[in-house]
Amino acid sequence: MTVALRILDDGAWVSVNDDRKVSVSELWRFPDPEFCGCDLTDMVVEGFVEVGVDGRTIEVRAYGQCIACGASATTKWLPVGRVVDGSFHDIDRESVLTPTVRE
C-alpha cells in the first residue's frame, strides 16, 4: 500500500494521503547533541524540510529553534506517526522523541 507524503505551504504542514497531519508550532523534545548543547533539545517546529517513510513509521526532518538555548537548526529524522491499515496514527509528540538512524 502506498502512502502519499508531502510538505506544503512553504513547509507549514505534512500531508499524509491528502490530509494535514502534522503542523508547525508544535514543541518537540529530543536528544541531539548536534542540534544544540542542551541535554534535551526543546524545539518549536517552524518548518518541515523532508518527509519519508521507514517501514510503517512516518518520519520528518524539521527546521526550528531550541527554546531553551536559542539555537536554530534542522533535525535528524524524527518519527511523527505510523501508518496502520493505510491510515495515519499520531505518535505522542509531547513526550520525548527518539531520532532514528538512517543510512
Next chain:
Amino acid sequence: MPTDVERWKSAVYGNEIREHLFEFAEEGWESIPEDEHDAWFERFKWWGLYHQRNGQESYFMMRIGTPNGVLEPGQLRVVGEIADEFARGPGTNPIFGDAYADWTTRQSIQLHWIRLEDVPAIFEKLEENGMSTQQACGDSWRNIVGNPVAGKDAQEVVDAWPVIRELNETFKGDDDHSNLPRKWKVSVTGSADGSGQGDINDLAFEPAYKDVDGDEQVGFNVRVGGGLARNEERFARDIDVWVAPENVSAVAGGLSALFRDYGDRENRYNARIKFLVDEWGPEKVRNVLQDEYVDFEMHTAGRDVREEYTYNTGKGDRNDLIGVHEQKDGNYFVGLNVLVGRMGAEDVLELADLADEYGSGEVRLSQRQNVIVTDVPEENLDDFLAEDLLDDYSPDPSPFMRGSVACTGTEFCSLSIVETKNRQVRFARWLKQNVELPEDVDQFHIHLSGCTASCAQPQIADVSLRGMKTRKDGEPVEALDVGLGGGLGDEPQFARWVTQRVPVDEVPGAIRNLVGRFAENREGEESFREFVARHDDEELDAFVEPEETDYDDPMMHNTKMTWYPYAEDDSMDASPSPADD
C-alpha cells in the same frame, strides 16, 4: 525533479481552475476526490481561496484583490453584504463577532469561513459589481499596490492610478503570465511620500524625473526583488531603468516573463525573484531584460524623490494616511484607523452609507490596514467627523492604535505559531491606557506577525513582534521575538531582532519599559528609530526588559492545537468541520 505543486500547475492552472471550482461547488465539498485535496486546494488559491487551517476543513479564506485598494462607489457595500451573508462560520470571535472583513497589508480584502458551495453566488455578486478574487493568491500577479489616494493626492508627482489599472487589466487572466514560479507582487507609486512601499515588493515603480530629448519628463524608476518572507528579507534593488508611464506595461510584462522563464521551479523556497536578483545582480537583470524582453532601448534611471519619503519612516509627517488631508481638487480625504484591519460587517455597511452621504461613495484601503474615505467636500467635514462610527474608527487615534498592524495568525492560518489579531487589540488597548510616549511623538508602529512569512510586515516597524514559543514555569506558552528600529524611507532599514522568546503576557510590560528607557535616554527630538540606530543589540536587549503587569493574556496556551482558539470547547476533537451539507 519538479515539485508536486509544479506538477499540479502543469496539469490544470489559471483561468481553467474556475470551471472545476464551480463544478465542485455545485456538487458539494464531498465531491472533491479525497486523494486530490492537496492539488485542488493549491489550485484554488489562484482564484483567491485558501483552505483554512486544520480543524477548519471545508472552510476557506477568500481574498478579493482591489487594485491599489480602490473601492469604487457602491463596492464597499457589496463587500459588507457578502461578509454579512457568507463569512459566518461555527466560531464566534470574542472581539469582532460573527461576520467581519479584513483589510490587508497589500490593500486587499479577506473574508473567512467561506463555504465552497457559496463561491459561485459570491463570484457573481462580486463580478456584477466590478470586483474579483482572480489571482488574489497563487503563483501569479497579485493585487497591485500603491499610494491608495493616487489621482487625488496633493503630494503627487505623477498619477499612478491609470498605470495600475492598465497593469491590472493586462495581467489579470493573461495566460502568458498566469503560471509563474511563485507569487509576483507589484507596487506602483506616484506620490512623493513612499506610501506604495515599493521596497518590499518583487517589482516596484517609483516616481522619478528624466531628461528625455532636452525635456524633463515624469515617470518611474524600477526596482526589483524585495520581500520580507522567511528570514530572507530583501529591499528591492535598483536596476537603473527609468520608464515613461505609457511604457510601464511593457517593462513590467518583460520582468514578469523573465521571472517566468528564469525563476527556480525546482525549489519553492528559492523561487521568489529576490533570489534571482541575488544570484544575477541588478546589472544582469537589466541586461537580460533589455536583450530578451523589451524591444525598445530603455533609459537609465532618472532623478528620484526618495529623500522626500515619509511613509512608515518613523519620522516627519505622513507616516500613515490617517486624518484629514486636502486633495488636489480641493475636497478632502479622511483616513480612519481600523485597529488590526478588521471591521464587523455591520460597521462596513454603515461606513458605506457614510461614504455615500458625505463623500462620493468611494473608499480606499491603505497598506497599514486602514480605510480612507475620499472626496469629502469641505462643508461636509464637520458633520462627517462628528459621526458616532468614527469613535471606533478614529481619524485621530492614539499612537498605539494607529501604529498597530497584525496578520491573521492561529485563528485561521496554517503557517502560524501564535494568536495575533485579537492579541494585538488587547496590547494596543493596554498600551493606550498605561504607556506615555514623549509629548512630540505621535507615531509608534508595532507590527505583529504570527510566523516568519511576515504578512504584517514586522521588519519595517518601530517594534516588530514575531510568533515563537517558550516555556514559563515549565509550561509551553506562546511567545514573541522582539525586533526594533525598522522602517522605510530613502534609506530603509529592517528591524534588528534584539530580544528572543518573550512570553506573550510580558510583552506589554516590555514595551512600557522600552518606551520609558527611550524617554529617559533620548537625545533632543530624536525619533525612536534613530534612538535604536544609536545603540547596539545588547543595550537594546537590556532596554526591553520583559515584565508581568496587570495585562492578562487569555491565549497563552498553544492556540494552534485548538480547532478555533475562542471556542468554548476548543479541542480538535470538538471541531465541527467538515461542515455538513
